[in-house]
Amino acid sequence: MRRFGLLVAGLWALSVGLAPPDASGQTFITREGTAEFTSSVPLHDFTGTSSHLNGMISTVDSTVDFFLDLATLDTGNNKRDKDMRRTLEVEEFPFAEFTGTLTTPLDLTQEASQPAIVRGQFTLHGVTRDVEIRGTLTPRGEALELTASWTLNLEDYQIEPPRLLVIKVDPEQDIQIQALLHTHDP
Numbered sequence: 432m433r434r435f436g437l438l439v440a441g442l443w444a445l446s447v448g449l450a451p452p453d454a455s456g457q458t459f460i461t462r463e464g465t466a467e468f469t470s471s472v473p474l475h476d477f478t479g480t481s482s483h484l485n486g487m488i489s490t491v492d493s494t495v496d497f498f499l500d501l502a503t504l505d506t507g508n509n510k511r512d513k514d515m516r517r518t519l520e521v522e523e524f525p526f527a528e529f530t531g532t533l534t535t536p537l538d539l540t541q542e543a544s545q546p547a548i549v550r551g552q553f554t555l556h557g558v559t560r561d562v563e564i565r566g567t568l569t570p571r572g573e574a575l576e577l578t579a580s581w582t583l584n585l586e587d588y589q590i591e592p593p594r595l596l597v598i599k600v601d602p603e604q605d606i607q608i609q610a611l612l613h614t615h616d617p
Contacts, residue, residue: 456491
């Protein structure tokens with residue numbers, strides 16, 4: 432199995448940019464991360480969430496890597512969750528993953544939120560696409576707080592949006608991620 436497949440969120444997303452603050456650099460690892468998607472059908476929106484977003488940001492080599500176990504997404508409706516897992520073919524493609532490069536500088540001495548951009552590849556449903564994701568990073572002592580959001584089109588990842596009779600789920604999904612990453616010696 433490929434190293435945990437795909438985010439998420441995405442997953443989704445995850446997904447920001449830093450430049451090394453010094454020659455030694457640091458690696459930040461998630462301890463608390465969430466991914467959320469918002470989907471819609473005519474006259475109704477619904478949200479799926481997971482608190483199992485995992486990943487890291489390294490100022491050593493400017494890499495970013497996040498993944499999400501898609502089976503952990505919960506919409507609050509068991510039937511909808513089952514249908515979503517079938518649509519995503521979670522048994523065959525269990526993970527969403529983003530791997531990329533930090534492209535914007537980060538001043539770890541400033542406590543203010545800073546814009547961040549990451550470029551790389553997002554993999555979902557066995558399809559990998561080049562993406563650029565924007566977010567913010569906020570230094571929090573020995574940690575970084577990450578927020579990012581983007582829109583993902585299911586059809587770009589060869590996922591047929593489900594339908595109920597003639598009502599089809601919108602192929603565009605709004606993805607948001609939040610994570611608190613703590614320092615980890617490289």
